[in-house]
Amino acid sequence: DTEVTQTPKHLVMGMTNKKSLKCEQHMGHRAMYWYKQKAKKPPELMFVYSYEKLSINESVPSRFSPECPNSSLLNLHLHALQPEDSALYLCASSQENRQYFGPGTRLTVT
Amino acid sequence: QKEVEQNSGPLSVPEGAIASLNCTYSDRGSQSFFWYRQYSGKSPELIMFIYSNGDKEDGRFTAQLNKASQYVSLLIRDSQPSDSATYLCAVKEGYGGSQGNLIFGKGTKLSVKP
Numbered sequence: 001d002t003e004v005t006q007t008p009k010h011l012v013m014g015m016t017n018k019k020s021l022k023c024e025q026h027m028g029h030r031a032m033y034w035y036k037q038k039a040k041k042p043p044e045l046m047f048v049y050s051y052e053k054l055s056i057n058e059s060v061p062s063r064f065s066p067e068c069p070n071s072s073l074l075n076l077h078l079h080a081l082q083p084e085d086s087a088l089y090l091c092a093s094s095q096e097n098r099q100y101f102g103p104g105t106r107l108t109v110t
Numbered sequence: 111q112k113e114v115e116q117n118s119g120p121l122s123v124p125e126g127a128i129a130s131l132n133c134t135y136s137d138r139g140s141q142s143f144f145w146y147r148q149y150s151g152k153s154p155e156l157i158m159f160i161y162s163n164g165d166k167e168d169g170r171f172t173a174q175l176n177k178a179s180q181y182v183s184l185l186i187r188d189s190q191p192s193d194s195a196t197y198l199c200a201v202k203e204g205y206g207g208s209q210g211n212l213i214f215g216k217g218t219k220l221s222v223k224p
Binding site: 041042043045048056088090097098099100101102103104 | 142144146152153154155156159161198200202211212214215216217
C-alpha cells in the first residue's frame with residue numbers, strides 16, 4: 001500500500017483568510033514533503049520533514065507554515081496568500097528511496 | 111546547479127508503437143532514478159525506478175540507465191491512448207542518504223494516437 005491522502009481536494013480562499021492543508025500516510029514512512037506545482041511545470045519542493053523534524057525549507061515565504069504533529073500527519077498552514085500562490089499543492093512521503101505523492105489540493109487564491 | 115533535462119515534447123506516437131522518453135542529468139553522484147507519470151490535473155504517480163546500470167523491465171515499461179553517459183530513458187511498448195500523459199524524470203541528489211531530494215525534469219508530454 002502506497003497511499004498518501006490529502007484534504008481538501010479543492011480550496012478557494014481570499015487573501016485575508018487562514019486555512020490549512022492536511023496530509024496523512026499510514027505506511028510508516030519517516031520523511032514527508034510539501035511541493036507546489038504550477039501548470040505545465042514540475043513539482044517544486046517547499047519543505048521536508050525527516051523523523052518529524054523540519055530538515056529543509058526551500059526559502060518559502062512565511063505565509064506558508066508547515067507542521068508535523070506526528071509521524072503520520074503533515075499540515076501546511078496558509079495565511080495572507082497572494083493570487084500567484086494558486087497552484088496544486090502536493091504532499092509526498094518516502095521510504096526505501098522512493099517518494100509517493102498524494103492526490104494534491106488544488107488551491108485558488110482570490 | 112544540478113539539472114535534469116528532458117525534451118518537453120509533445121511526443122506523438124501511434125497506438126501499438128514504442129514510445130521512447132529520454133532524460134539526462136548533471137549530478138555524477140546521483141544513484142537513484144525515477145519516472146513519474148502525471149495525467150492532466152492529477153498528481154505524479156511513480157511508475158519506474160532504477161538504481162543500477164542496464165535495463166529494468168516492468169510489464170510494458172523498460173527503464174534504461176547509463177551512469178557513464180548520465181542518461182536514463184523510459185521505453186513504453188505497445189503504447190495505448192491511456193498512456194497519454196506527461197512523464198517526469200526525477201533524480202535523487204547524490205547526498206543525504208535515503209532522504210535526499212528529488213530533482214525533477216520539466217517533463218515530456220506523450221500523446222498516443224488511436
